[in-house]
Amino acid sequence: MEGSQAIECRMHSKITYPNWNNKLVLLVDFENEVLEKAKKYLYDLKQLNDNSHPYILKFESLVEKIDK
Numbered sequence: 001m002e003g004s005q006a007i008e009c010r011m012h013s014k015i016t017y018p019n020w021n022n023k024l025v026l027l028v029d030f031e032n033e034v035l036e037k038a039k040k041y042l043y044d045l046k047q048l049n050d051n052s053h054p055y056i057l058k059f060e061s062l063v064e065k066i067d068k
Contacts, residue, residue, distance in 0.1 A: 042060055
């Protein structure tokens with residue numbers, strides 16, 4: 001749909017990780033999972049929205065900085 005926006009800009013206060021509940025996890029594994037999910041989310045946003053949307057560009061920049 002032209003002109004629609006699927007970006008939600010607010011903090012979620014009750015984020016949980018049920019798959020890792022009561023498990024020891026290496027920080028590097030956690031970081032890798034979060035980064036891969038962020039990349040997938042970015043890809044999905046680009047499929048649904050205009051790639052030049054300022055929030056998409058900002059999010060893409062943040063993901064690139066983390067991925068270095």
